[in-house]
Amino acid sequence: MKVAVIVFPGSNCDRDMYHVLTDVFNLDAQYYWHEKELPKNIDAVILPGGFSYGDRLRAGVIAAHSPIIKDVQKIAEKGIPVLGVCNGFQILVESGLLPGVLLKNESLNFMCKWTNLIVENNETPFTNQFELNAKIPIPIANGEGRYYVDDDTLKKLKKKSQIVFRYSEIVNGSSNRIAGVCNEDGNVVGMMPHPERAVESEINPVDNKPSSLIFESLLAKMGVGN
Amino acid sequence: MSLGEQELSELKSKIGRDPTSTELQIVAAEWSEHCSYKSSKRHLKMLPMKGPLIINEKGYDSGVLDVGDGYVVTAHIESHNHPSAVEPYGGAATGVGGVIRDILSAGTRPIAIFDGLRFGDIEKDPHARWLFKNAVTGIADYGNCLGIPTIGGEVEFDECYQNYALVDVAALGFGKKENLIKNHAKKGDLVVLMGGSTGRDGIGGSQFASDSLESEDRSAVQIPDPFIEKLIIEAVLEARNDKLIHAMKDLGGGGLSCAISETADALEIGIEMDVDKVHTRESDMNPEEIMISESQERMLIITSETKLKKLEKICKKFGIGCSVIGHVKFDNQMHIKKSKKTVANLPTDVVANATLLDLPSTKPAYLKTIETEKKFKSISDYSKILIKLLASPNIASRIWVYGQYDHEVGIRTVVKPGGDASVLRLDNGRYLSAKIDGNPKQCYINPREGAIGCFEEACRNVVCTGAKPIGMLDHLQFGNPNDPEIFWTFLESLKGLTDFAQYFEIPCVGGKVSLYNETPAGPIKPTPVIGVLGLIDKQPSIPQKVSQDDCLIIVGDTKDELGGSEFFEYVHKFVGGKCPAVNFENSKKNMKSVLNIIKNNLAKSVHDCSKGGLVIAVSELCMTNQVGCKVSLEKVPGEKLAVDRILFSESHSRYLLVFEKKHLKQAESLLKKGNVSFKQIGQFGGDKIQFTNGAQPVINLGVDKAQKTWSNSLRDLVLNS
Numbered sequence: 001m002k003v004a005v006i007v008f009p010g011s012n013c014d015r016d017m018y019h020v021l022t023d024v025f026n027l028d029a030q031y032y033w034h035e036k037e038l039p040k041n042i043d044a045v046i047l048p049g050g051f052s053y054g055d056r057l058r059a060g061v062i063a064a065h066s067p068i069i070k071d072v073q074k075i076a077e078k079g080i081p082v083l084g085v086c087n088g089f090q091i092l093v094e095s096g097l098l099p100g101v102l103l104k105n106e107s108l109n110f111m112c113k114w115t116n117l118i119v120e121n122n123e124t125p126f127t128n129q130f131e132l133n134a135k136i137p138i139p140i141a142n143g144e145g146r147y148y149v150d151d152d153t154l155k156k157l158k159k160k161s162q163i164v165f166r167y168s169e170i171v172n173g174s175s176n177r178i179a180g181v182c183n184e185d186g187n188v189v190g191m192m193p194h195p196e197r198a199v200e201s202e203i204n205p206v207d208n209k210p211s212s213l214i215f216e217s218l219l220a221k222m223g224v225g226n
Numbered sequence: 227m228s229l230g231e232q233e234l235s236e237l238k239s240k241i242g243r244d245p246t247s248t249e250l251q252i253v254a255a256e257w258s259e260h261c262s263y264k265s266s267k268r269h270l271k272m273l274p275m276k277g278p279l280i281i282n283e284k285g286y287d288s289g290v291l292d293v294g295d296g297y298v299v300t301a302h303i304e305s306h307n308h309p310s311a312v313e314p315y316g317g318a319a320t321g322v323g324g325v326i327r328d329i330l331s332a333g334t335r336p337i338a339i340f341d342g343l344r345f346g347d348i349e350k351d352p353h354a355r356w357l358f359k360n361a362v363t364g365i366a367d368y369g370n371c372l373g374i375p376t377i378g379g380e381v382e383f384d385e386c387y388q389n390y391a392l393v394d395v396a397a398l399g400f401g402k403k404e405n406l407i408k409n410h411a412k413k414g415d416l417v418v419l420m421g422g423s424t425g426r427d428g429i430g431g432s433q434f435a436s437d438s439l440e441s442e443d444r445s446a447v448q449i450p451d452p453f454i455e456k457l458i459i460e461a462v463l464e465a466r467n468d469k470l471i472h473a474m475k476d477l478g479g480g481g482l483s484c485a486i487s488e489t490a491d492a493l494e495i496g497i498e499m500d501v502d503k504v505h506t507r508e509s510d511m512n513p514e515e516i517m518i519s520e521s522q523e524r525m526l527i528i529t530s531e532t533k534l535k536k537l538e539k540i541c542k543k544f545g546i547g548c549s550v551i552g553h554v555k556f557d558n559q560m561h562i563k564k565s566k567k568t569v570a571n572l573p574t575d576v577v578a579n580a581t582l583l584d585l586p587s588t589k590p591a592y593l594k595t596i597e598t599e600k601k602f603k604s605i606s607d608y609s610k611i612l613i614k615l616l617a618s619p620n621i622a623s624r625i626w627v628y629g630q631y632d633h634e635v636g637i638r639t640v641v642k643p644g645g646d647a648s649v650l651r652l653d654n655g656r657y658l659s660a661k662i663d664g665n666p667k668q669c670y671i672n673p674r675e676g677a678i679g680c681f682e683e684a685c686r687n688v689v690c691t692g693a694k695p696i697g698m699l700d701h702l703q704f705g706n707p708n709d710p711e712i713f714w715t716f717l718e719s720l721k722g723l724t725d726f727a728q729y730f731e732i733p734c735v736g737g738k739v740s741l742y743n744e745t746p747a748g749p750i751k752p753t754p755v756i757g758v759l760g761l762i763d764k765q766p767s768i769p770q771k772v773s774q775d776d777c778l779i780i781v782g783d784t785k786d787e788l789g790g791s792e793f794f795e796y797v798h799k800f801v802g803g804k805c806p807a808v809n810f811e812n813s814k815k816n817m818k819s820v821l822n823i824i825k826n827n828l829a830k831s832v833h834d835c836s837k838g839g840l841v842i843a844v845s846e847l848c849m850t851n852q853v854g855c856k857v858s859l860e861k862v863p864g865e866k867l868a869v870d871r872i873l874f875s876e877s878h879s880r881y882l883l884v885f886e887k888k889h890l891k892q893a894e895s896l897l898k899k900g901n902v903s904f905k906q907i908g909q910f911g912g913d914k915i916q917f918t919n920g921a922q923p924v925i926n927l928g929v930d931k932a933q934k935t936w937s938n939s940l941r942d943l944v945l946n947s
Binding site: 009010012013015016019020033049050051053054055056109110111112113139141143194196197200202203205 | 363366367370371372373451452453456457543544545628629630631632633634635636637638639640642651
């Protein structure tokens, strides 16, 4: 199965994501520079974290106009799994693939810390191996990570099960403590925390199994046993 | 800013004519203290710089260590003090940028950042708070954007930094030995300036940094752009993989003047360049400005004509500038032209090698009486004192600082910041441990012992993670070297560091000297900052959760050494007393034994005992594990001392080790074999930090209360006062 890791100018978690996909989960991952075309036979697309275009203007907004985003949109429409992590989530939101917006954290500071996620939707390609309400210890690292939607959109997100992850505690002032959402079809998922930083026991001070299920869900979705 | 009279006549006699105005600016930048090390260079040679792991190549700005299996680690330390004192955000950020490019110059990928920050008294001085807050944001914004984790550092406050700031940044790199850039140049090679444009920021920056801080010359402060730096890193590493780089140097202090002259001098070549070819930010810059601008995010690369096309293609991909500004010659001259007209033509060895000074030194008068203690007010409630210290800016948790730094990116951080040293995993299955330490309070009282103490403390910190120290970085920060008393403190510190490095066979892999750290109010205290790198072959010691019934052992003697301690300075407001001194022999034994305990997987947790003394080190264990502890002071090995001395002495070479009961016997027998001074002094349990002296209770403080105070006070101080 082929996974595309998209690299924008300023992406900085691309190598970490690539390492996890290839060395930990034995997937066939490839980098795609933001000006390249995505091949038709891709099985999943990941937009990694970082500071595309140095977060100028607003995090993710310039990268959302990269040539490759058109291909990502087409792929998303076909129902192929797309995951955006941190800056990748911001890019998905800015390109209109996901609802809502990401604002500066309530503390107004960049925050790097470990927290816990609660799984709210276990039917996406990245959460199908979780029990509902499962807990995931995971680190966040962002300055503009406060997810915001207005009340009407929030109601809609709840109704259509588009809230994928919520924080177990108040972390940054996100609406409804939302940490990750999906599109209506459920195949495009965005999340602020970094699963690629949590799947190896050596660097996970709590428990690496829950985060691993995010990637194992993708494998299961593709019918690749593990 | 220009040359002094004597240096001017020296330059005239060396080149046999009057220098042009561009030549004057070039030489003034390159002969500045900042670029030339003219006051310190002849003495720095005393430091041992060779070792079995050290790889020496010409023209490197960073040290290179062989960590086995074909891999190398690079390391460097820099400061950005003057700029940060004027414009803390940009000064600190560009400090990160500069040291990162030094790591990149060797052809290695930067993998970690450390920052050492020093400011005035933030409790009293809102300006110091402003400097602190913005320097932290500057480092965070720059390092986070680059995706290089900031994994350690230190923060200290002292009145001697009033209206000033010390911002030290160390960086580590990692790569394959075969990918190291072997700096060389061939006939016909081209000189390329890669990266951001050259503007009017940072003009005269190195001279600005080579004088006391009296004016706030903001144009001398460089403007940070981490996005361009990130693109440069990726472009350079791609060019490195394609073997397109013959030689490389980053543009830092002195800008093009320094990069051109030092590269030419190191490679024994000449360089002819045209300032009109430099891509500039403003169209009307004159040759002098172009040559000494310290605009950031620029690299000088020497490549061949045939490789240029590929290099240009890479730069185009990343959208960064790539200008051929000149070519290599073999006449050992730096020949600067503006189009066809020569504006400077100087022998590179004249430019790159300022005449070294041999400055006089005298023992400072204040040291005669500094060890004499005054009579202190007696203390009735030590629990109150403990709370006061836990809330003090120099002891409170640094989580407000490192919580703003991405310390996870790169997925190497095995031991995270907040403990002793941080640990990174390397691609060859080994681990790298690193820490930086300074202690100006002790260095002021005894420059030699203080400097040795910083070195030993950094070693202790990496030892606590199970690492053997393999290399040292020194950053020597002092006031005006022309003051013989200040220069004496510089020499004493350097001699101390040299003695320790030789005895422990830890070579110096890189360093920096920063002088003229003065404001009109006076010089800073001597502030050497020492970084130590340690290598772990197998498993690092990752602190495990300490719980009920675990035993506490202290290794090392507690002595009557409270000079420069937080207890004297923060509680008693007294500067003086006896500075802690390291006994080399005992220090070595203790290190060996602690490493042995870790190797045998016996200890649950190993913690260094330093600032604030035993009582703080024990409290830190309790707070991070949320468990109480009962400590019997009468059992603490060392000199027979009064209660306050045992609690707050900052004697070196001490470690706290936590064992499960079942491992205690084996641990004790290993320690006995190692012939070290040690004792079981306490046991964990309950929810109180308790110290007793025989039957007499001394401290009784709830862990919760201690933790709240310790965790929040620095943040509260910055945000709410």
